[in-house]
Amino acid sequence: MQGKADAVTKAEEYYDSTPAVEFYRNVWGGEDIHIGLYRADDEDIGEASKRTIINMAQRLSPLGPDTKVIDLGAGFGGTARFLASNFGCHVTCVNVSERQNSINRKLNKDANLTNCIDVIHCSFEDVPLADQNYDVAWSQDAILHSANRGTVLNEVHRLLKAEGEFIFTDPMQSEDCPPNVLQPILDRIQLETLGSVKFYQNNLGKRGFVEIDTIERVHDMRTHYARVGEELRENYDEICELSGPDYVENMIEGLDRWVEGADKGYLA
Secondary structure (H helix, E strand, O other): OOOHHHHHHHHHHHHHOHHHHHHHHHHHOOOOOOOOOOOOOOOOHHHHHHHHHHHHHHOOOOOOOOOEEEEEOOOOOHHHHHHHHHHOOEEEEEEOOHHHHHHHHHHHHHOOOOOOEEEEEOOOOOOOOOOOOEEEEEEEOOHHHOOOHHHHHHHHHHHEEEEEEEEEEOOOEOOOOOOOOOHHHHHHOOOOOOOOHHHHHHHHHHOOOOOOOOOOOHHHHHHHHHHHHHHHHHOHHHHHHHHOHHHHHHHHHHHHHHHHHHHOOOEO
C-alpha cells in the first residue's frame, strides 16, 4: 500500500515542478485548476472553471464577512479570491505545493486581499490549525490525490464548527467500475484507487455529517478533459516550450484515458 508520506511527497514534487506549474497556469484554467461546468462543449476552460466556484458558493448557507472558510488543496487560490472579493469571507488556503502557494500569495497581494486570505504550506492530511474553527470546508478535485482519504475526512470534521458545512468535488470511479480498468489513469496520477460516491457517503456519515445533496457531473468531467486535450493539441509547440514535449505528450495520453473512462461509464 502507498503510505501517507509517499503520496504527499509525490503530489508535492509533481505540483512543484516547472512543467506542471506552467501547464496548469496556461492551459488547465489559469488561477482555477479544477474541472469546469460547461454550457457548451467548446466553451472557454477558464469560464467553465469559474462557474464551478459560483455554483458551489450558491449551494452553501449565505456567505459573508463573518464566514471562515478553509480550502483544502487550494492550488493557485482562485476560489479564495472569489469568496473574499465577492462575499468578504476570510479564507485559509491549505496546499502542499509551495510553488503554487507562492503564486497564490502574489495574486492575493496584487488583488489587495492579503488581509482576507491566509496561505499555509501543509498536507490536508495533517493541518496545523485549531479544532472547530471554520464555518465551511471547501475542496475541489484534490482529495483524490490522497492515499488516506479517511484521514482527510477526519481533518475536515475536526476543523469544522459543529454546524459547519463541507462542500467538495472530486473525480471518482463509478460504483460498478470493473476491477483494474482504471489502472492506466491511476498509474498516471500515481495512486492505487479513486474514491466513489458511496465511499464518501459512508465515510462522511460515520463522522456525523448529514448529506444535503450529491450531484454527478460526468459529462462535465469528460468535456473538461477533452477541452484541455484540444487546447494542448492546438497550442502544442507553445506549451512544449513551457512544459517540455515529454510532459505534454504524457498529458495528452492521460487526458485521453480520462475521456475514454468517462465514455465507458467507469468514472463518476
